[in-house]
Amino acid sequence: MMSQQARKTRKALFGLAVVATLPLFAACGGSAGTGEGAAGEVEDSSIILNTITGLEPQFQQYADAYMEAFPDRKVEVRSTTDDAAEYAQGLATARLSGELPDVFFNVDFLADTLATNNVTLDLTEGLKDGKLGDLDADSFLPQFVGQYRPIDNPDAITGLPVSADSVGLYYNKTAFEKAGVTEYPEADWTWDDMYRVAEEIQTNSGGSITGLAAPLKDGSEQIVFGPVIEAFGGSVYDPETNKSGIGQPEALKAWELLLSAYGTASGPYTTTTDDPSLKFDSGNVAMAIASRGAAPGLKETMPDDNWDVQVLPTIDGNSTAGGGSYGLSIAQTSENQDAAWAFLSWFYDTDAGMKVAQEVGGVIPPTDDGIDNGTWKDGTPPPANIEIFGESARTAVLLTQMPGSSSSTLTEATKKATQEVLLNGKSIEEAFGEAEQTVNDAIEKQSK
Template identity: 80%
Template sequence: MTSHTARNSRRAIAALAAAIMIPALAACGGSSASGSGGAGEVEGSSIVLTTITGLEPQFQKYADAYMEEFPDRKVEVRSTTDDAAEYAQQLATARLSGELPDVFFNVDFLADTLAANKVTLDLAPGLKEGKLGDLNADSFLPQFVGQYRPLADQDKITGLPVSADSVGLFYNKSLFDELGVTEYPEADWTWDDMYRVAEEIKDKSGDTVTGLAAPLGDGSDQIVFGPVINAFGGTVFDPETGKSGIGQPKALKAWELLLGAYGTASGPYTTTTDDPSLKFESGNVAMAIASRGAVPGLQTTLVDDEWDVQKMPTINGNSTAGGGSYGLSIAQTSESQDAAWAFLGWFYDTDAGMKVAQDVGGVIPPTDDGIDNGTWKDGAAPPEHIAIFGDSAREAVLIAQMPGSSSTTLQEATKKATQEVVLNGMSIEEAFGVAEKAVNEAIEKQSK
């Protein structure tokens, strides 16, 4: 999965969609799944599935494969806005008018809002009743399911993750070799190792090659800074206290490490985050933190380079792999809930819908069975070590679930704090103290 940008919620979802999209393949059909919702009560059923615009082609292929296996059932795929705030409002309005789709796209940072607006059905009872066949809540990676547990009631599950998306450390072996740098990233690397080798690459290239794409980006990439804060013992958001800790001493250690990359391991801070020369796919960046979703694009753009991926470096022995997810939910008001469950039962079956999702959407199944036995890691190299994303997913620290729109405030505040430090010389303590105050004020407003 990919990280969210700070500009607005539209770019947050668009970035997510872009990261997980793969050029569409022909829809697969004729799955041999046995627990795919073949009960008589859903024969001849019809459901509406709504997703964001960027994922419509992908979900249409899932629907086509389902209808090929079950010709008497219909799944109508509809698309809507890519703007997060607008999307949430549309669903809330449809809830009031009784026009919610049966199944719909959900995403980690909207899940709590949709639950509070009574849009999403609590799936926990259905999972206990076996509505997903052999799968239950414990079949899924707990931290990914946790993103769809409402802050107000952690026993509920209002969505199921589609992909266990997490990040790894990509590296361009061709650049290492050209510069005579013989130390490739290893699974036991620390952040100090990563920075040290990145600086060596920059020095040996005469600053013509970027050693490490700036890990903090423009300052808003929680999928990177969240796990680093966590590794130092801090918190982005503590659900028990209802407060953010991004300005506390342990978090300040994380910001010091992350901001220390600018001008040393990485290039200088720039607001031009879309500059192609600063991206790993340019062939002029030796290392970068990115998700499994980046693989198909890199296989197309870095055809003349040898590259690979490794697990994220650690801090104090703690993983710094970040992750996030989008998911699927059933509408609380759906009159076709049995049919909706039947579709989900097929979709999450490793040998049925998840096989299609891996082929079409580059999905890493969010279950232990899917990670171990899925087809997601069977493609031709590069990267040779793609299987590390299974380990990364299991230990990933996910994007913090926060009340309402306070996650957007967090993105804006950390970006501004980053700029105050690297461009205006403000101290890290002061800048992120101001950021923490802004975020906690936003959280307090959501609680009223």
Template identity: 25%
Template sequence: MRRRLAGIAILGVLTFTTACGGGDGGAPDPADGPVTITMWTRAATQAQSERLVQAYNGSHKNQVKLTVIPTDNYQPRIASAAGAKQLPDVFAADVIFVPNYTSQGLFLDVTDRIAALPFKDKLAPSHMKLGTLDGRQYTIPHTLDLSVWFWNKDLYEKAGLDPEQGPKSLKEFAQHATAIQEKAGKDGKVHGTFFGGNCGGCYVFTFWPSVWAAGGQVMNPEGTTSLNDQPAMTEVFKIWREMYDKKVTGPTAKEEQGPTWTGFFPKGEIGVMPMPSTTLGAMPADMKIGVAPIAGPDGGESTFIGGDSIGVSATSEHADAAWEFLSWTMSDEAQVEVMAKNKDVVARTDLASNKYSAEDPRVVLINSLVAKGQTPYALRFGQTFNDPQGPWLRLAREAIFGDAAKVPQLNAEITKSLQQ
């Protein structure tokens, strides 16, 4: 999340254009012999991409040549390749930025191909929504990363809390975190909770689901008007500010820019905190961890559905072979035997419970949230919400650490940024 910077603005100066009619465009594949297609992905999804490509290459005549690009360099690389009409056959992209790519015509229209999939209505709805433009579909899910609450069962027990019952509301979350701070944090090493207080992406990933769970919204559907001064967001900020004021959040939260945001919980130093679901599989094997949906101040549940979407590039000369690979990545074989087997979130709602997730109720819960969470839409998301110099981070920091009276004015600045 912290790496979604303003580099997406590069797309605004692209002169790359393409016809997007029909739904099955692109040059035809050669009629004879296997085809090798090229694929790009950012380093953030390297592990999942490599596993999918390896499994596909081991079972198909056509082959995929994968290139992994450093996450910070990915958007400029895509922009440069698009301008030169040298995009790979398929490329993945942070789902938040997919609307920018579709509006620039970088992906092939695959509406008719998606319609032919027997599980077309089971694909992660938030990813499919952001890959749709003017009623046409251009991408499918590639990887999913959801925001959830993790709690340390040992620290819960030390604080006199029920280790098997996580928080069911944000207010209860604050109560649990405070109890842990007071009863288990006397040594100064353990803290009730933690958050990325100087990280715009961290805020949206972990705070916004509480707004959604409360029935609120952070933007209008068009992504052009900010609602971050409304009561739902105000209440969420208020609860987190009270935790910070009580020193429940740890001394470095205010300056945390993202790089070490998720590093303290695995060390057993944090009682309960919002985390990316993908970190579950990387936790110490002997650590007793509970997982709960992110709730609103008084209950409900939601999640920020992040991750990547993937599509066939508009200039691919191997559209059929490219689609064969992409459609296979959504198959039962790929989703269960590659993704679920490695504790990754599956991209199909009908596979939320499978033979691997059934071994861990936490994974079943995470998978079930795919149908309940949201991915916000805004063409200027990066510049507005992820840029460290953008207006969102200033608003969040004033709401938590500074003068909350400035929030309405700063919210107007967010709207101004979204409408540029």
């Protein structure tokens, strides 16, 4: 339930392809038709736009709107696979054979790999030279752009985020009322407040209502545990030391907090993560951490419940809202880079492509202008408090860039450590100390 572009796991950001089936609206084409700046005249106006299979219908609507705005231009949409490893390998192979698409889907956890393989163009100079019209690098939320800065070359920008995807705290007032609790989440809540109220709900209801959907479903959700570790002063990965800190004292505080939810604020730990009764849309869960993209689906599955959303609680005054993104990149070898820039200039315009993306893809524009003036918050409630996702995006702690495939090792290591603690009684210090060593061994291997 993380997003309309939902992930089953972090690697399944390629599962972010659950696409809205809203019709393309003709008004978008008209708003983009002025064609100023980089969206003006280009010599070769044809480009190939490549994406993952699940997002192909959505990207086709973007291409159709662009070609309606500029009838003399052509965008051919292609798709390959929804498997992250296969997608990255496919682009690397196309780079060697000289067959890269002009513009293509990128994603936070693959950005460094694609840059290392010389697949992506460094967009820095183009942004400085006005290739994106009135937008430049500073127009985007810095942490989201930061996901497309290579670890070994942080001054470069190899992709631009499409959506400022971040999480908030959903709460079901109907479930609260059934448990006799009317203290709803507030913007100044801490995690202690959230746990306290969740425990009260479970106690009052005799366990028939779950106070809080478990923050960690199986231990692999970096979008949740990463911000909590950072809020305590730790780090998932420190590029300066080239080490993971998931077993350090600050991180151990985070793991203790997160795992303590089971059986108190949340239901008991179970390896059956798809149990429908433990999901927010069952109506039996009072609170859950999820992104803005969950809202459209909840409107359909919970039409009779009174639910809303609030910013995620803080720890020591620090935001714990996680986030991530997918983006668009230009191929380093594209022979139609001017046409590629022209498409991006249209796409990132709040009144043009971003307007389509908000309606078709449910995105929150990754710019201050888009957050303040976009249409993403114009829908009818619930949730009434949808604007909190703009605040969450601006303070979001994003998925950590890690060398090579070490992020995959992190996912498996934290999942294993969680199970060792909750199922086998191993101490948090020992379990996550072993996980840290496993991840650091993988990082060292990647660095050789």
